Amino acid sequence: MQLITCPWCGPREEIEFSYGGQAGVAYPEHPASLTDEQWAHFVFFRDNPKGPFAERWSHNAGCRRWFTAVRDTRTYRFLSSPTSNPELTS
Incomplete structure (x- = not known):
């Protein structure tokens, strides 16, 4: 268990947490004005890097x-969290 x-x-088992996706994805300013394709891109398309990733x-x-x-x-190792990097907390 991680x-x-x-x-x-403080430190807790991973089963207590839920993944919320990529960090820093801004909600569209005017979502009603998006086309279906633009909305689908916002909802479903995320970065998928190999290495460090803000989540x-x-x-x-x-x-x-x-x-x-x-x-x-x-x-799957956590490299930094709000306790080691306070500006990540929001």
């Missing part, structure tokens, strides 16, 4: 707060 460090609750995580079984962490997609 431990994920929640910035408010959103929710501590569902704990404080229920969201945070951003950087994880290496090759190893």
Whole structure:
């Protein structure tokens, strides 16, 4: 079992968390004006890098707060989290 460090609750088992997708994806300013193709691109198309990747995580079984962490997609290892990098917390 992998431990994920929640910035408010500390290290917890990964089953307490939910993955929220790529961090830093801005919601469209005028979503009603998007075409179906543009909307589908916003909803379904995300980066898929091999290596460090900024992601959103929710501590569902704990404080229920969201945070951003950087994880290496090759190893699943968390490289930084809000506790080691405070500007990632939001």
